[in-house]
Amino acid sequence: MVMSKVVLSYSGGLDTTVCIPLLREKYGFEEVITVTVDIGQPRSDIELAEKRGKKYADRHYTVDAREDYVKALFQLIKANGNYEGYVLGTALARPVIAEKIVDIARKENAEVIAHGCTGKGNDQLRFENVFRQYGFKVIAPMREMNLTREWEIDYAQKHGIEVPVTKEKPYSIDENLWSRSIEGGRLEDPSYIPPEDVFEWTSISDEVSDGQEIVEIGFEKGVPVSLNGEELDGLELIDRLNRLAGKYGIGRTDMIEDRVLGFKARENYEHPAATVLITAHRDLERLVLSRRELKFKKFVEEEWAELVYYGLTNDPLFDSLNAFIDKTQERVTGWVKLRLLKGSVMPVARDSPYSLYREELVSFDKFGIDQKYAEGFSVFHGIQGRIYRMLKK
Ligand code: ARG
Numbered sequence: 555m556v557m558s559k560v561v562l563s564y565s566g567g568l569d570t571t572v573c574i575p576l577l578r579e580k581y582g583f584e585e586v587i588t589v590t591v592d593i594g595q596p597r598s599d600i601e602l603a604e605k606r607g608k609k610y611a612d613r614h615y616t617v618d619a620r621e622d623y624v625k626a627l628f629q630l631i632k633a634n635g636n637y638e639g640y641v642l643g644t645a646l647a648r649p650v651i652a653e654k655i656v657d658i659a660r661k662e663n664a665e666v667i668a669h670g671c672t673g674k675g676n677d678q679l680r681f682e683n684v685f686r687q688y689g690f691k692v693i694a695p696m697r698e699m700n701l702t703r704e705w706e707i708d709y710a711q712k713h714g715i716e717v718p719v720t721k722e723k724p725y726s727i728d729e730n731l732w733s734r735s736i737e738g739g740r741l742e743d744p745s746y747i748p749p750e751d752v753f754e755w756t757s758i759s760d761e762v763s764d765g766q767e768i769v770e771i772g773f774e775k776g777v778p779v780s781l782n783g784e785e786l787d788g789l790e791l792i793d794r795l796n797r798l799a800g801k802y803g804i805g806r807t808d809m810i811e812d813r814v815l816g817f818k819a820r821e822n823y824e825h826p827a828a829t830v831l832i833t834a835h836r837d838l839e840r841l842v843l844s845r846r847e848l849k850f851k852k853f854v855e856e857e858w859a860e861l862v863y864y865g866l867t868n869d870p871l872f873d874s875l876n877a878f879i880d881k882t883q884e885r886v887t888g889w890v891k892l893r894l895l896k897g898s899v900m901p902v903a904r905d906s907p908y909s910l911y912r913e914e915l916v917s918f919d920k921f922g923i924d925q926k927y928a929e930g931f932s933v934f935h936g937i938q939g940r941i942y943r944m945l946k947k
Contacts, residue, residue: 566603594731
C-alpha cells in the first residue's frame, strides 16, 4: 500500500495522542510514527511526549532543534521582530519544527505527514507550507473532524490511552525557549482580566517583583553574546534572562491579535528575555545606526515580522530583507545596561566602538563646532512653510 506510513508531529497532548489511533482507524495507516521536536519547551513535556509516543505509536523520535531555533531567534533579535506587539515565539518555531519533521519523514520513506492543528489558527498554514514545499501529502485530523474534548477523552479511553487527570486548567498553552502563550477558556472573553495563575514565567506579586537590578547585555553584530560580562551561548543566555527578568514581572503581553485567516484573537503571552533583549538591541541600534537607516529599517522590520507570522519565510522577499538587516547589523556591537524594575525594563547606559554619537557636538559644556554656523541653517529652515503662511494672509 502506498499510504501505509504516516509521520505525526507530536506534542504528547490529548489532541495529538488521539490522532494516533485515528490515523490507523479512520485513515487506514499501518504505521504511525511520532516526532517531538525540542525547541526549549519544558523538559517534562518532552519526556511525557517521548513516553507516550513510544507507548502508543509504532515508533517515536525526539529531535533536538534548539540550536536551529536559537539561530532563528538571533535573526529575530536583529530584526527587532514583533507582529502587532507579539514576539513571534510560536510563529518562528513552526518552520524549525516542520523542517525536522520533514527530515524524519524522508528518513522513514513516508509520503504523508500529519499534524494536530485546528482549522482556526495560524499554525496549520505555517506547518503545511513547509510540508508541501518538500512534496508531502498533509493530513490534519483536528481540522477535518471538529472534535470536542469529551469525544476525544472517550475515544482515548476506548483505545487504552491514559488521559492524565491533571487539575484541569481549561487553557491551551504553547511554550518554548522564547515565549509562553495562554489561550482559551475564559480568556477568550477580551473583557475578562486573566487570573494570576495563568502565568508561570512572570510574577507581579510584590515580594518578588519589588526591588531592582541593572543587567548588562553585550552584542556582537546584532546578536547577544554576554550577560553581565559573562559570555554565554544563546540558549543559556535566553534561559537565564527569562528567569531573571521574569522575577520582576517583565514581558507580559495581553493583546488583540489579527490572525492570518482574518479573525481577531485575544492572546496572553509571557516573554521576559525577549522583552529585555529587544529593548537592549533597539537601544544599541539607536546609538550606531544613522537616522535614515533607523527610519528605513522600521519598514523592513514590519515586513519581516509579517512574513514570519504568516509562515511565509520561504518567500524570496525574506532573504532580501535579511540581507539588508545583516548589513545594518555589522556595526551593532557594544553593550547596553538596563534597569529591571517592577514589570519594566529601561535602558540606562550604552556604548559601542561604532557609535555615531559625538559628545562635543551636542554638549552644553564643550565646543566641537562653532554654534554661529547654525544661524545660516536656520535662515533656510522652514522656508516653504513661511512662504505658504504668508500667501494665506
Ligand atoms: N497567536 C500566536 C501565533 O499564532 C500563538 C499561538 C499559540 N497557540 C497555539 N496553539 N499554537 O503565533
